[in-house]
Amino acid sequence: MHLILFLVFAGFCLGGAINLLIQSHPINSALSLIVVMVSLAVLYLLLGAEFLAAAQVIVYAGAIMVLFTFVVMLLNAGREAHTLGSRAALRLGFPAVVAILAVIATVILRAQGLGVAKLSDGITSTEELSTVLFTKLLLPFEVTSVLILIAILGAVALARHDDTDQRANVERTGK
Amino acid sequence: MSSFLSQEVPLSWYLLLSAALFSLGVVGFLIKRNLITVFMSIELMLNGVNLSFVTFAHQWHAVKGQIFVFFVMMVAAAEAAVGLAIIIAVFRARATLAVDRIDLMKL
Numbered sequence: 001m002h003l004i005l006f007l008v009f010a011g012f013c014l015g016g017a018i019n020l021l022i023q024s025h026p027i028n029s030a031l032s033l034i035v036v037m038v039s040l041a042v043l044y045l046l047l048g049a050e051f052l053a054a055a056q057v058i059v060y061a062g063a064i065m066v067l068f069t070f071v072v073m074l075l076n077a078g079r080e081a082h083t084l085g086s087r088a089a090l091r092l093g094f095p096a097v098v099a100i101l102a103v104i105a106t107v108i109l110r111a112q113g114l115g116v117a118k119l120s121d122g123i124t125s126t127e128e129l130s131t132v133l134f135t136k137l138l139l140p141f142e143v144t145s146v147l148i149l150i151a152i153l154g155a156v157a158l159a160r161h162d163d164t165d166q167r168a169n170v171e172r173t174g175k
Numbered sequence: 176m177s178s179f180l181s182q183e184v185p186l187s188w189y190l191l192l193s194a195a196l197f198s199l200g201v202v203g204f205l206i207k208r209n210l211i212t213v214f215m216s217i218e219l220m221l222n223g224v225n226l227s228f229v230t231f232a233h234q235w236h237a238v239k240g241q242i243f244v245f246f247v248m249m250v251a252a253a254e255a256a257v258g259l260a261i262i263i264a265v266f267r268a269r270a271t272l273a274v275d276r277i278d279l280m281k282l
Contacts, residue, residue, distance in 0.1 A: 002184055021207070116186060
């Protein structure tokens with residue numbers, strides 16, 4: 001059962017990731033990224049991380065990808081054009097990345113003492129996770145809340161449409 | 176039926192999947208020419224790394240690996256909010272999303 005679930009959702013994961021690269025319209029890429037993230041949530045569950053599986057669906061597949069699709073639609077992003085730069089990146093970058101993947105895969109396959117995962121392993125309960133998070137790692141957790149606050153302020157400040165921008169635009173386009 | 180249920184998956188397969196996702200993210204980062212899709216490739220790389228954190232947390236029965244993934248998710252959410260705000264600001268100034276045409280930091 002574990003093997004079948006792993007193969008199915010690993011296939012979804014890789015298929016979605018490859019589809020993200022093939023598609024030329026950003027909205028199709030965003031939708032395939034959602035497939036990747038939901039399949040990853042199932043894989044987290046197979047590895048016994050129930051809280052992370054839920055957070056993956058809610059935060060990644062929910063919040064972040066909604067933000068992405070919203071921006072794609074807001075900016076009315078069209079198909080991308082392949083340029084000289086992208087062809088050069090494909091010719092030079094692709095073999096380099098395949099070489100890096102081969103090195104990583106060799107290291108992983110030669111590693112000793114890696115265990116196996118099976119369905120009877122049990123899951124890490126959210127209680128267990130939160131005990132460590134709110135006792136030993138309380139300071140990093142609180143610092144992250146400051147980070148989120150700064151991110152909110154930064155996002156608002158950057159995306160705000162103020163008059164100086166508008167005037168610069170008008171001057172540049174001559175309208 | 177019991178042998179069917181007790182089938183197990185080596186953790187190296189999970190690590191290989193994580194490496195493959197990361198590499199696909201790098202390829203996307205290199206070949207995509209749309210700012211938003213480049214950003215999505217970064218998210219793909221983050222997800223690949225998260226999978227290997229969860230795999231090692233399972234291997235060593237350590238909760239801290241999973242908590243690290245939780246922090247990565249929070250930082251990714253903050254990064255997505257700020258990054259997309261920057262994309263909107265760039266689009267407003269340049270009226271394009273093609274990375275080849277966004278080669279100056281000044282507006």
